[in-house]
Every structure is written in structure tokens, then in C-alpha cells.
Amino acid sequence: MTEILDSTAAIGRPLRRKEDAKLLHGRTNWTDNIQLPGTLHMALVRSPMAHARITKVDLSGALAQPNVVAAYDAASLGDLNAGVPCVWPVTDDTVMPPFPALTGDKVRHVGDVVALVLATDAASAEDAIAHVDVEYEPLDAVINMVDAVSPGSELVHGDAANNTCYVYDLGGGYEDALAKHPDAVVVKRRFVNQRLVPAFMEPRAIVAAPMGMSEEITIWSATQVPHILRVLLTLVTGIPEQNLRVIAPDVGGGFGGKLQCYREEILCTQLAKKLGRPVKWTETRSEDMVATHHGRDQIQDIELACTPDGKMIGLKVDLLANMGGYLQIITPGIPLLGMFMYPAIYKMDAYQFQCTGVFTNTTPTDAYRGAGRPEATYAIERIVDEMAAELGMEPMAFRTKNWIQHHEFPFTTVAGLTYDTGNYEAATAKAMEMFGYEELRAEQKARRESGDPVQLGIGISTFTEMCGLAPSRTLGALKYAAGGWEHCTIRLLPTGKVELVTGTSPHGQGHETAWSQIAGDILGIPVDDIDVIHSDTGRAPYGMDTYGSRSLAVGGQAIKRAADRLIENARPIAAHQLECAADDLEFANGSFTVKGDPEKTVTLGALAWAAFSAHDLPEGVEPMINGEATVDPEDFSYPHGTHLAAMEVDTETGKVRVRKYVCVDDVGNQINPMIVEGQVHGGVAQGIGQALYEGVEYDEDGNMLTASLADYLIPSAADLPSFETGTTVTPSTTHSLGTKGVGEAGAIASTPAIINGIVDALRPMGVNDVLMPASPQNVWRAIQAAKGGAA
């Protein structure tokens, strides 16, 4: 645990989070708490079937229920039935089927929305949906991706032959490289990166309200992306952008699941405008499980080739990526965010990648903590262990032999990314030391020799990732519709206090504290005198929001530049007051001082009032002092680290225990180490969730078998060890604060560490893979299969 300080010093210190007192005392403003007079409550008629033609929708029964004001199906909603947008067609011929807010022809997954009811209270709306009469003509449900792409399969969308949304072929001369090495050792594996539910704590909630006599509609939504949502809502509804204001009040987690323009957001907005009344919707957990987008769900065919002495030659990746029943905001692009990361930290001659996007009758997939990169990291770190075993090499030694060494940076990988910095040796050495690597290997040996029913395995994950997606030019080249910049405005108020307006949209990350630390340090103003304004397009008009570990990596640079500009804007006023040339001033600790004359000094606070009263400003200088910046970073950021897991496996029952978890992350300079540690902890827990507990299961008809949190298991503190975290600091050279992203690192790194640990424990029994989640049954089955194979 980092020591927590209550000091006013800023960057690099583990200050207590300003936002926590409010959160911990329940003085929060969740969207569901918003109660406006005249509100209509929306309830949705969701499909109980995965795939069926809708033959009849009769709303009359619902309309006759008490307190019901209106009910709609696709036909009666008419022109207002706008489509859910997808902004990332990854190829020129990506099939982009319509995704109307209310479906009219067919239902394409359990939870698809057929109709809606509006009532004056939530209970009446919920009661009334049972009275909407919908008739379905069932169709074969397309659930399994391998079946889906087989000829003759039922089609989810008529225009997507073989249920194929796209085939993305990066090419890459793997076969050619292999041909040059007749003695190459090749390992092939099929990994299944299972489907996950984001499972944030606060379910989605929306209130859309016409604002009095004006044309404005204000939308409060539990979203990560108020700015993106506003642009998309205007594009899909046609309501002029200047008339939409989107506010994300306190938001209880997102993990990518609230990075979306959801059909419910579209419906509330449209209906508020049409009916002239506030419209509110709060999802239940049961709805969330089927209606909030899911993550992951890829079948990964991976092939790694090495020379017999353990030098990597090339990597071939062929993916089936499940899109689900429709495309949401960036559904097709998620696997491509991983495309660049398969070669990870390793040097090799060739890399080949292909991905097929597949429609199925399942909930749409999209971003979930790491989005594409956890899948890639899982595959490479797993296959690296399998190759080491094949070659008879110690898995860490095999990694060391192939990774980019610290003196080789900047390094352009075979996937075409240029990593600015990294020091895998340092992070690994520190992690191994903290872990007691050699002692644990000795214990493992002893347990093997004694035939202990509880075996020990050591799981390694030496990962890197790309985050803080930008520059915008690169995103454009990938056919992603938006940019990757971020904005900040810093206003010096007349009394010397500061308003910092950011375009990031925190939902648990602690931006209010960290952003204050950055600006406070640069401006020499106490952290508590800085108010961070965010997540409201009315008060913070420019921004690209929070996802992809971008907020500090990108937004932090905007804060720095804005603060630097504010100082420059104040400088002429200081020079005027101190009767010197602007160049003769130096700025430190919140004051301008004449060089060589420490007596002649003026604080920013004093200048603030002068700029406000404007009684005596130099010629040509405008009143008020502020600084504004919109930064489009030079490159992605590349945090990295080494995660080590000691896994105990009860070979009798298949139950595993994470005995020890050590990770050393290098996220460059740290603004607030306590927040960094918190991000790592949460991410590691989620990654362990994927490895051991979580996984959506469908039956063959497309019913979700894990549709409640009693069946979809999420680990709690009681299930996890106390993580031992450490850091190394290799500042980024492409980011002005030397920082890198940290939001997703833990979730990306931990999953393969856990599975590698389990496989390592069982390898002498002949086990070389285990399905995720590595439930006791899956582990036991792997052991039984290996036993059977040996016999």
C-alpha cells in the first residue's frame, strides 16, 4: 500500500482523492436520483427469443393499463425510430446493418427491444409491458461463431453472407519468413477469449428533459462519453446540436460498457422532444446482463515459429470475432485495437493478422476494459509459454531472449508501432525479486516430487499495451470516425481561485484530484483551490471523454499546455505591474519575480484581480486571465509491466487459489501513485475475473445461462489475495508530462498470468491448456483429459 498523504504538495504524491468524501457519504448525484416534475417512466418490451420474426405487436392492452400515457412499437414510432450508430467500419466493405432503436422485422438477440411503454410512474410502466402482445415466429438461433460462418447457416442479417461482417486482412509475410527456416519449431493453439459482461456497479440510467421555453433538451445519462454522445445523438435524431446538452452526473463505473450511444438514450431523447415531458429510464440488473454491450468473445488461432535455439521468427494470428446481433459504436474495431499488440514486447521477422467479424444472435459486443488488447496479450503470453515448454526453455528466459532491450528504444515493432520507451528488464527484475521467484520454483519442484495433491504453478505475463489513442490522423487512417485529441481550459477567477475545464469524463478514476495536482503544481496554486469542471457539454463544451486509458495520457497534456498558456497570458500584466520587460520575469510557485530582484514579485492571485477589474492593463491586453489548449498527442502511449502469479491447484477437485500476485507496472511518471495503485488493483481483479470466474454462456437457443450475478460470477475481495504492486518509472518521451496510461494495464496483464500459472502447475501431468474461465470443472476436465491422453 502506498502511504496516503494529506499535504498540499502536488505531482507525484499520493494525495487523498477530493471526490471521495462526497462518494463515501452518499452525497452523490446518480442519474436515477434525478426527479423532475411531470416525468414519464419508460419500460421496454424485450425479446425473450434470440432470433425470431415479429408477426404481431398489439399495444392496446398496455395502453389500457392505469397511468400509461403512451406506447410505441417500431411502426408507430415512425420517423423517430432512429438507428444506433456504428462509427467504425473497418474495411470498405464492412456490412453495416440497420440497428433501429425499436426493432420491427426481427429480433436478433434475447433482450432486443420490440416496444416501449411510458407511464407516470415506474411501477405502472413495468406492469404494463406484460400487456403488450407480441407474436414471434422463431428462427434458428445463430449462436456459435464457427457454425455462423459455415455455409447454409441461418442469417442474422440478410445482407451479411455467411454472417460475415467483414474480413480484415493485414497480410504480412509469415509463410515466407517460415520458409527461410526449415528447422523452425512451430506451435499452434486455438484460444477462446470468452465473452464478458462489463458489470459496472451503477446500472445505466437516463433522464431526457425539454428545458422550459427554450429548444434545449438536456440529457442526463450514466455515460462515460457525454461529448461523443451529444454528437451522435444529433447525427441520428436530427435535433440540432446546439439544442442538445448532455450531462454525465456522478457515474458509477463503466469499463467501456458506458462508451456508447445506446438505443435507450436515443429513445428517451426522441420521446422527451415529441411529448414535451421528461422521460426517464433506469435499467435493472437483469436488463443490463442482456442489453448492455458485452466484451471480448474471440476465437484465436495462433501460430508462433521459433528457431530451435529459441529466437522468434514470426507470428500468425487468425481471429473470429463475435459482433453479436448488431454493430454498436465501435464493435467492428475492437479486434483491430488488439491487432497491433500481438507481437507485444517481442522482436520477430514477420507478423501476419487476419480477423473475421461474425454476426450471431447474441448481445452486441464492444469495448470492455482493454478492448482488443487483453485478447492479444492473452494469446501472445499464452503461446510464448507453450513455445518455451516446446523448446524446453525456462519461460522467463525465453521471454528475455526475445524482448526488446531497454537500449533499443525507440523501437519499431513488426506490427509497425514505434514504442518510445520501455525497460522490461528493470520491471521484470523488480517483480521477480518481490515475488521470490527462485524460492517459489524450488517449492514447485518439491511439491512435484512429493506428489502433493496441491500443485504450485508460476504464471508470467510480461506485457505492454497501447493506449491514449491518438494522434487523430492515425485514427483516421484506421477508418475510425472521430479524433483522439483532448481539451482543457483553465480560468483564473477574480479571487485567485481556479476553474479547470476538462473534456475527460471521470466515472470513478479520480480526475478531480489528479487534474488539480497537475494544474496546481504548474500554477503554484493549492490543489483545493482548483475546481475541476467536467462531464457536462454545457459547462465543458469540448472533449473526447474517458476510455482507452486516455484521460491522463491525452488530457493531461492539454492541462499542462493550458496551464503553461495561462502563465504566458498573465506575464504581460505582471510585467506591467512590476515595471519590467516580460522576459525579465521568471515564474515559480505561483508568482512572477523579476530575475535577480526577489523583492519585486507578484502572485497570480493578485494579477487575477487586476485582470478582472481591468483598471490598469497594459495596452492591447484583454481582461481576465485564462489558458486554453487542445492537444492531439504525438503518439499512443505504451505502458508495460511484469505480472507474476503463484497459483495453487487442487488436482483432486480442480479448484485453484491465487496464492500470491505480484506486479510491477511502468506507467511512466505518476501524478498520484495512490490512484495508479487503485487502477492496477481494480484492473488486476477484473483480469482475474476473466481468468477464473466470468464468462457468458448461452444455450443453443440463445438464452443466456448466466443472466444474473448469481450465475455470472464476479470475484469479491474475499476471493482475491492482497496484490503486491510495485512500479518502475520510465517516462514517456512522446508525452509532455512523461506519463503513460494505466486504466487498463491490470486487466490486460493479469489474465494470462493466472492461466499460465495454472498450466505451469499441471504441465507435468500433461496439461497444456485450460479453458477460461478456469472454473474448478474446467481445470478438473483438463486434468482428466490429460490423464486419458497419457493412458
Place this chain on the structure above:
Amino acid sequence: MIPAKFDYVRPSTVDEAVAALAAGGDDAKVLGGGQSLMPVLRLRLGEPSVVIDTTRIDEMKGITDSGTAIVIGAGTTHDEVTKSALVRDHVALLAAATETVADRQIRHRGTMGGAMAHADPAGDQPPVALALDASFTIAGPGGRRTVPASEFFVDYFTTAVGPDEVLVSVTFPKYTGWGAHYEKFNRTAQAWAIVGASAAVRMDGGAIAEARIGLTNMGPGPVRASAVEAALIGASSLDAIAAAAEQAAEGTSPNADIHADVEYREHLARVLTRRAVAKAAGLA
């Protein structure tokens, strides 16, 4: 999630509760701690017309010593059961199983009567009641009757308690001095059991003189592993216990679900029974 509308009554005696049930007709429901009933209502898997809250009926609360047995009021919470010296001293296996139920919050609300009347095959306490020959006092329009555990659990979520009846108390014979252990196998700390094995043994001169074994989630209701109980008599070594435990899955009919198929459940029943007995006997 919002339940469908229902009426609510809160009687203060058992007789009033029985009368309210009679008045409420077929779809009246008794409410104990609400930890199983409330999810059913919220998910609209059940839509009773009236809910009869029994949590203010004094007679249904508390734990008493009748001399030869411990009587636990149906409205006694799991938390009270785990903390009761009477239970710990004389029915240690029940305390051990109850401690593993869900989490602290749920144990403060959920009740002995609710857990038994609900009769979830994955419930931790019903197999204990079955193995320890508990008996159930049930009140209805015709007065009170007592039903042995062997007749109480009928099928999935079905017991001998009729729709017009209230479970008043559960009586456990004393097992003073017996060794006890509950081996619960689940995936996360507060999850239901995939399989559970409860074992109580009376040791005599280093060997097992008597054994009681109950299994969780190995059939439509709690299962008593009678063959293992018989085979354990005289066992004084881990090997002997292991040999007896091999019969644990005999006569069971577990379900398959996403956590475990039938074969795996049968395997777990054997391993867990062995471990539970070994610990109860003080041999592991």
C-alpha cells in the same frame, strides 16, 4: 426491478398467520427473511396476492433447550444460529453449515424456517436437518403437526409445508460431543454450493462409532449418504474413511448446470465427503 402489486399483512401470532393464509387463498405467501422470496417477487417469477410477514411473531423466534433437543424458531436468523452457544455445543454441524450461507448481510436477514421451507437443493442447512434427524413443527388450519426430516423434503423447492401452513420451528436432537465439519465447494466466497458435504461423527477409542452424512446439491432435495454412514463405522484411518467415502455418490441424482455436470458432481461428492469426515473425526 419492481414486483407486481401485492397486499401485505404482519400478524403477531402463529394463529393470526394461519388465519391470514386461509383468508389469502391459494397464492398467499409467507415471508421470512425475504432473501429468497424477494428475488422471486422482483423478477416476477411469483406474483402472490398477499404476503404474510412472520418476522414479528415472537413464538417463532429464538433457540431453546428442551432437555433432549434444541428447538429453533423458524424466524431465527442464520446469524443467531451461528452465534448460539446451544447450537454450537449440541448441533455443531448446523452452526458450521450456517456459517457458510451467503454473506454477513444475508445471514442477518435469512431465517432457519425460510431456508428449510424454501428447500433449495443447493441450500446448506437442509442436508444437516436430514442427516441429524431433525423434526419440523408445522401449524395449519387443523392445528399443529410434527414431520420428521425424512418426510419434510419432498422435491425441488417443495416440502411438507402445505399452502395453508406455517413452519413454526425445527427441532434438532442433541449431538453433544460429536465432531462436525461442513465442506462447501463453491466458486466465489458468497456463492451457493456446487456440492456440499456435511459430516458429524461420534468417536469412540479413536474409531468412528456413529456417523451422519448429508449432501448438498446432489439431488432434488437434500441427500443422506446412508451407505457411507454405515461403511464408516469402525473407521479409524484416512484410508478407511476414503474407502467409505467412495460410496458417497451412490443413489444420488444431481443436476447438470453451468458450474458442474453430473460426473463432476459425483466426483466432488466423494472427495468432499472424505474430507468432511476426516476433519470431523479429527484425522485431517
